[in-house]
Amino acid sequence: MKNVIAGNWKSNKLMAEALRLMKEIESGLTSEISAEVIIAPPAPYLSAFASEAKGVLQIASQQCSATGSGAFTGEFTAAMLGSCGVKWVIIGHSERREGYGETDNVIRKKLRAALDSGLQVLLCCGEPLEVRESETHFDWVQNQLMHALSGLSNSALESIVIAYEPIWAIGTGKTASAGQAQEMHAFIRNWLSICFDRSTARGCRIIYGGSCKPSNADDLFAQPDVNGGLIGGASLNAADFIAIVTALENR
Ligand code: PEP
Numbered sequence: 001m002k003n004v005i006a007g008n009w010k011s012n013k014l015m016a017e018a019l020r021l022m023k024e025i026e027s028g029l030t031s032e033i034s035a036e037v038i039i040a041p042p043a044p045y046l047s048a049f050a051s052e053a054k055g056v057l058q059i060a061s062q063q064c065s066a067t068g069s070g071a072f073t074g075e076f077t078a079a080m081l082g083s084c085g086v087k088w089v090i091i092g093h094s095e096r097r098e099g100y101g102e103t104d105n106v107i108r109k110k111l112r113a114a115l116d117s118g119l120q121v122l123l124c125c126g127e128p129l130e131v132r133e134s135e136t137h138f139d140w141v142q143n144q145l146m147h148a149l150s151g152l153s154n155s156a157l158e159s160i161v162i163a164y165e166p167i168w169a170i171g172t173g174k175t176a177s178a179g180q181a182q183e184m185h186a187f188i189r190n191w192l193s194i195c196f197d198r199s200t201a202r203g204c205r206i207i208y209g210g211s212c213k214p215s216n217a218d219d220l221f222a223q224p225d226v227n228g229g230l231i232g233g234a235s236l237n238a239a240d241f242i243a244i245v246t247a248l249e250n251r
Pocket of ligand 1 (some may be wrong): 048169
């Protein structure tokens with residue numbers, strides 16, 4: 001199973017600086033890297049990035065529409081992304097759930113739209129602080145995943161990477177401890193083995209996101225059920241992102 005590391009650039013950087021960042025990252029990564037390395041630049045740059053990306057870098061969109069083509073002003077479909085050379089899409093990020101009204105139902109539709117168009121999916125889940133504090137975080141995450149994944153075939157799961165991102169750790173500088181990450185990842189894997197089967201669960205990549213940086217990447221990636229990371233802030237700095245990729249390679 002290949003590890004996965006993805007940089008979510010969110011709404012940062014104008015085109016020229018974004019391209020510069022991609023080139024810097026590319027030149028710091030050798031072709032021998034065994035992990036899948038993905039960057040998710042802002043949507044207007046996706047087509048250019050997909051043509052420019054060389055070597056190991058794969059390109060992701062930060063979202064896609066829940067619909068097919070038609071009269072949906074401003075939306076872009078999963079099939080359009082695929083036609084531009086985009087291979088991945090992030091679905092269910094907490095910033096879209098919380099800021100743009102993406103319910104579990106919408107996420108379920110987006111996931112299916114992406115899979116139907118042949119995209120691979122980084123599916124985000126994770127609890128807010130009050131849920132963690134009330135110790136109902138396992139139920140919360142299970143519920144999110146059940147909504148998104150129920151009814152899918154075992155083989156569909158091969159196109160999905162699950163990103164566990166506790167909301168209280170995103171952009172806050174407060175990382176989940178390696179133990180907290182491992183505990184949730186093991187819970188998710190066990191749940192997958194019940195809902196799908198053991199070999200599907202064992203083969204599913206589960207990555208961690210939430211203030212992952214060079215200083216804590218080694219600890220997080222040393223956990224047996226942590227198969228990589230979804231990186232926000234630290235992916236905007238080439239040296240930091242390369243250091244995190246290197247930590248994953250050396251796990
Ligand atoms: C994210 O938004 O997916 C994320 C993990 O952000 P950060 O690394 O900045 O916490």
